[in-house]
Amino acid sequence: MKLKSLALAGAALLSLVAVGPGVAADTIFYPHLVYRSGAYAPNGIPFANGVADYVAMINARDGGVNGVRIELEECETGYATDRGVECYERLKTKGAGAIAFSPLSTGITFALTEKVPIDKIPLQTMGYGRSESADGRVFAWNFPLLGTYWSAADILIQHVAKISGGLRGKKITLVYHDSPYGKEPIPVLQDHAQKHGYTFEAIPVTHPGVEQKAAWLKIRQTRPDFVFLWGWGVMNSTAIKEAVAVGYPRDKMYGVWWAAAEPDVRPAGDDAKGYQGLALHPAGADYPVHKDILKYVYDAGKGSGKREEVGEVLYNRGMIDAMLKLEAVRTAQKLTGKKVVVGEDVRLGYENLELNAERIKDLGFEGLVTPLKITCADHEGARKARIHQWDGQKWVFVSDWIEADINYLRPKVEAAAAAYAKEKGITPRSC
Amino acid sequence: MAELGPLLEVVLGGLMSGVLYALVALGFVLIFKASGVFNFAQGAMVLFAALSLVRLAEWLPFPLAFLLTIVIMIAVAWAIERLVLRPLVGQHGLILFMATIGVTFFLDGFGQTIWGSNVYQLDLGIPASPWFLLESLFPGGILVSPIDVFAAAIAGALVLALSIFFHSTKIGRALRAVADDHQAAQSVGIPLNRIWLIVWSTAGIVALVAGMAWGSKLGVQFSLSLIALKALPVLILGGLTSIPGAIVGGLIVGAGEKLAEFYIGPSIGGGIEYWFAYVLALAVLLVRPQGLFGEKIIERV
Numbered sequence: 001m002k003l004k005s006l007a008l009a010g011a012a013l014l015s016l017v018a019v020g021p022g023v024a025a026d027t028i029f030y031p032h033l034v035y036r037s038g039a040y041a042p043n044g045i046p047f048a049n050g051v052a053d054y055v056a057m058i059n060a061r062d063g064g065v066n067g068v069r070i071e072l073e074e075c076e077t078g079y080a081t082d083r084g085v086e087c088y089e090r091l092k093t094k095g096a097g098a099i100a101f102s103p104l105s106t107g108i109t110f111a112l113t114e115k116v117p118i119d120k121i122p123l124q125t126m127g128y129g130r131s132e133s134a135d136g137r138v139f140a141w142n143f144p145l146l147g148t149y150w151s152a153a154d155i156l157i158q159h160v161a162k163i164s165g166g167l168r169g170k171k172i173t174l175v176y177h178d179s180p181y182g183k184e185p186i187p188v189l190q191d192h193a194q195k196h197g198y199t200f201e202a203i204p205v206t207h208p209g210v211e212q213k214a215a216w217l218k219i220r221q222t223r224p225d226f227v228f229l230w231g232w233g234v235m236n237s238t239a240i241k242e243a244v245a246v247g248y249p250r251d252k253m254y255g256v257w258w259a260a261a262e263p264d265v266r267p268a269g270d271d272a273k274g275y276q277g278l279a280l281h282p283a284g285a286d287y288p289v290h291k292d293i294l295k296y297v298y299d300a301g302k303g304s305g306k307r308e309e310v311g312e313v314l315y316n317r318g319m320i321d322a323m324l325k326l327e328a329v330r331t332a333q334k335l336t337g338k339k340v341v342v343g344e345d346v347r348l349g350y351e352n353l354e355l356n357a358e359r360i361k362d363l364g365f366e367g368l369v370t371p372l373k374i375t376c377a378d379h380e381g382a383r384k385a386r387i388h389q390w391d392g393q394k395w396v397f398v399s400d401w402i403e404a405d406i407n408y409l410r411p412k413v414e415a416a417a418a419a420y421a422k423e424k425g426i427t428p429r430s431c
Numbered sequence: 432m433a434e435l436g437p438l439l440e441v442v443l444g445g446l447m448s449g450v451l452y453a454l455v456a457l458g459f460v461l462i463f464k465a466s467g468v469f470n471f472a473q474g475a476m477v478l479f480a481a482l483s484l485v486r487l488a489e490w491l492p493f494p495l496a497f498l499l500t501i502v503i504m505i506a507v508a509w510a511i512e513r514l515v516l517r518p519l520v521g522q523h524g525l526i527l528f529m530a531t532i533g534v535t536f537f538l539d540g541f542g543q544t545i546w547g548s549n550v551y552q553l554d555l556g557i558p559a560s561p562w563f564l565l566e567s568l569f570p571g572g573i574l575v576s577p578i579d580v581f582a583a584a585i586a587g588a589l590v591l592a593l594s595i596f597f598h599s600t601k602i603g604r605a606l607r608a609v610a611d612d613h614q615a616a617q618s619v620g621i622p623l624n625r626i627w628l629i630v631w632s633t634a635g636i637v638a639l640v641a642g643m644a645w646g647s648k649l650g651v652q653f654s655l656s657l658i659a660l661k662a663l664p665v666l667i668l669g670g671l672t673s674i675p676g677a678i679v680g681g682l683i684v685g686a687g688e689k690l691a692e693f694y695i696g697p698s699i700g701g702g703i704e705y706w707f708a709y710v711l712a713l714a715v716l717l718v719r720p721q722g723l724f725g726e727k728i729i730e731r732v
Contacts (some may be wrong), residue, residue: 039654041548072658178702204702208654211704213444214692220574221437234654237550241648243578244559267650271559278455 027071027342028064028329029095030055033087033103038078039208040233042263043314043330047104048074049304050318055288056304058326060296068339071095077108079233084108085115092119097342100124100143100325100350106181109142113351113422116141121343122328124352124389127152127257127319128129131184135379137350137428139417141312143350143379145324146372149184150412151383151404152278153228157192158402159387160226160254164213167199171222175215175239176230177203185230185256186391198225209235212242220246229255229277236264240272250274257385261313266392269289272390276398279388281368283395285311289364313395320369327363328353351376356357376431383409436569444684446457447579449665449685450586450649454641456669457589458634463671464597465606465630467524467613468516471531474659475538475661476635478588480504481642481651482546485553485573497639504635505628507538512627519621521614539656548653553646557581582644586678589640593633606630610672664712672688679723684708 006225032051034037035044055072073094075087084103092098100122109129116123117140125133131150133142147155155331161167174189176182186202193200201222203215209231216239219227228250236259237269243253251274255264260277266277285294290311298307309315324344332341332349341349353374360366372381383406387399422430458473466574483503487496515530562580563572597603609616609626617623661684669680688711692704715723 037543037548037653039652039657041543042550042652202701204700206702206705208648208657210654210658211448213448214441214689214696214704216688217437217441217444217574218693219569220440234550234649234652236634238649241559241650245561245578246574247561263550267552267652269552269554305442 005415009183011111026340027069027095029091029098030072030325031087031091031094031098032072032074033077033084033101033105033108034074034079035079035104036074037076037094040079043233043258043261044079044104046261046263046305046309046312046314047318047321047371050320051316051322052304052318053293053310054319056302056324057289057293057296059301060300061292065326066333066339068333070326071117077103079105079107081105081107081111087267088112088115089105092121096340097121099329099341099343099346102126104128106130106184107179112305113139113142120347121278122330122347123303124321124325124350126323126324127317128181132413133421134378134413135178135417135428136374136376136379136419137181137431139379140429141347142380143328143374145379145381146280146320146370147257147385147404148257148380148413149181149230149381150188150409152385153185153188153378154192154252154385154404154409155278155385156228156256157189157196158314158405159399160349161196164225166196167192170198170226171199171224172198172226172228173219173222173224174202174228174230175212175219176202176204177209177235178206181232181258182230183226188409191230191412193406197308205235205239205326206229208233210238212238216242216246216248218366219248220359221241225252227253229253229259229410231255231259231264233263235259237267237272240265240275243269244271251276254278254387257317257425260388260395261317263314270392273392274389276387277387278385279313279395280385280398281316281370282388283313283316287366289323289368292364293319316368320365323357323363323365323369324353327355337354350379353381353398374431376429381428436571436573437568437693439648440573441689443573443575443680444579445686446682447499447576447583447685448689449682449723450579450583450678451641451644452661452665453678453681454582454586454589454637454644455658456681457586457593457674458637458641459659459662459666460669460671460674460677461593461634462630464674465608465610466516466627467610468531469524469529469671470534470634471528472511472534473634473638473662474536474656475542476504476507476638477645477658478570478630478651478653478656479507479542479644480539480635480639481553481646481655482542482551484570484639484643485551485646485651486546488553495497498685500639504639505632508628508631511631512624513606518625535656539653542652548652550652551646553643553651555581555643555647557647578644578648582648585640585644589637590674590678593637596633597674601627602626606648616638661708664708666722667712668715668722670722672726673722673724676722676724684711687711 014067034048077084128147129144131148133139164244232314255277257280265272328349332345374381384401388395462470484500491701562575566572665680688704688707691707
């Protein structure tokens with residue numbers, strides 16, 4: 001009986017392996033770490049859809065990158081670091097080999113940062129990840145494109161200092177997700193507190209972020225002039241609701257760019273009106289790239305999500321994330337002369353990636369993404385954001401582009417990167 | 432007086448949260464009391480019920496959606512009884528507990544597959560803006576959230592109804608008999624399967640009420656299912672078999688964790704309320720292993 005059960009189990013396992021999806025060797029393998037279920041799914045889904053739809057559009061419209069088809073495979077992490085690492089291990093050698101990983105989690109990024117140099121696969125962390133990884137001399141495989149959390153914190157401080165005519169004597173409270181992600185901006189906000197003369201307090205909120213009563217009662221007591229929100233998933237809408245419950249004005253709240261999308265404000269209904277946050281790029285589906293996505297993907301009935309969700313903040317971010325990765329692939333193809341590129345080639349592509357206004361227009365992203373130029377030393381490429389405000393229906397820009405102060409940030413980034421290099425025994429590259 | 436204001440506010444806020452924990456803990460107690468099963472799936476049932484209600488209410492009038500959700504929860508209870516519990520009659524409690532862990536994974540995934548994984552707004556028409564009490568006594572008054580008060584009232588009514596049900600009805604007595612010994616209850620003619628269906632349906636309805644209270648506060652989304660973890664220290668504290676225990680346990684945990692977060696948290700880096708509840712529960716375990724209100728079980732070996 002036991003033997004029979006064993007045989008049956010073995011046969012079932014074999015059949016699973018046999019029907020598992022194969023990846024052709026003449027395609028580019030695009031591993032995609034997602035979270036479509038669990039506590040962070042409301043934010044993970046639109047991002048994942050943006051990536052999947054953009055890749056599908058490039059395949060349908062252009063037959064892939066320079067005619068090489070892209071094979072995209074999703075792996076569900078649930079935003080958990082252990083599952084993220086498991087997904088990475090499973091996908092890194094699949095097909096011709098993974099081109100790059102984007103875990104959409106700072107926790108997973110921390111875990112993978114030590115693995116990617118060994119496996120020679122780039123880690124693209126657009127708008128998240130380790131801030132010091134902007135120093136490409138130490139972090140050769142990390143690419144925190146378009147802005148790190150230190151850049152984000154600096155931009156927020158610049159904005160509130162400008163609108164309030166200086167920050168001396170003011171109070172700023174950071175409500176943050178108690179994880180590597182939430183802790184990232186603290187050193188910069190503390191630094192600025194000394195420089196600008198404001199009082200700074202940081203209040204952690206534990207995963208998943210639904211218990212915030214004590215934090216907001218504290219805010220009611222201390223009445224800070226501004227509250228910065230470094231939350232993710234349901235924590236953001238809960239924070240807005242708790243702010244309502246203690247009568248804290250929403251227009252004094254500023255979310256980082258991961259706390260300023262539709263899933264963060266819609267659950268709070270009208271109460272979210274006036275809430276503000278950083279925007280790496282605009283929302284909206286009126287850009288040429290959207291027209292192609294709708295034409296080649298949604299009209300063919302192959303869209304990942306609902307048609308009306310195309311153009312939401314996190315959808316657009318997923319689309320930009322995929323575009324940058326594929327542009328690195330395109331650059332790598334040009335530099336190496338290979339059609340099918342792998343992680344090591346793509347790293348070269350990233351380090352020579354330059355998107356000027358003309359190229360951005362050609363890609364259909366004009367107005368959606370700022371020009372960027374990655375170099376061996378600078379893996380961030382651009383560090384600009386705008387402030388947008390929720391009017392109850394849509395996000396409206398209330399500031400122009402604000403650029404993080406590179407003269408202040410770069411020495412800080414280099415010092416932190418040097419400390420990391422020393423700890424891990426890395427010899428920084430000279431560039 | 433100025434310091435007393437925030438203290439009262441934190442205690443009150445904590446007590447209100449505690450009532451919400453108690454609502455979830457009630458579901459656990461109900462099933463444990465009546466069937467001896469520690470139902471780990473209670474949190475998943477809260478999520479499933481709330482998701483069903485909020486999605487059905489998108490295209491049905493609210494009362495109809497509410498009734499339909501009750502029917503769905505009864506169907507879930509029936510399916511659990513038929514497919515999971517019935518084949519395991521007479522098995523050790525731990526086996527039944529493991530089975531409910533399986534039910535948790537299934538319900539979490541199934542719920543999100545058919546109803547979606549977004550945050551859905553559940554508007555019960557309760558004002559979100561706070562009330563300020565005793566403004567003449569304390570500067571700024573004492574802040575009370577109307578949603579919390581509403582949830583507390585609902586929980587109170589539910590406890591009263593359940594207490595009457597358990598102590599004064601024939602079915603209630605049968606439920607208690609089944610809890611003591613499945614096989615003995617069956618031998619005196621108590622229809623075990625029907626009793627289990629009734630108790631799981633009741634727990635499903637309690638889950639719906641808890642889901643409505645939590646959902647109107649936080650939005651309906653996956654985290655509701657994790658709130659079950661908040662009910663565990665409440666159960667340890669109050670005892671697994673006592674309805675008043677669930678309430679008192681909930682209140683102690685709610686007020687205790689908020690006070691700890693507010694007063695001790697800042698000096699040790701904050702974010703302590705999540706584990707503080709467990710520390711509190713462990714401390715009680717050391718003194719009273721059966722919980723504050725639990726039955727002391729003496730077994731001859």
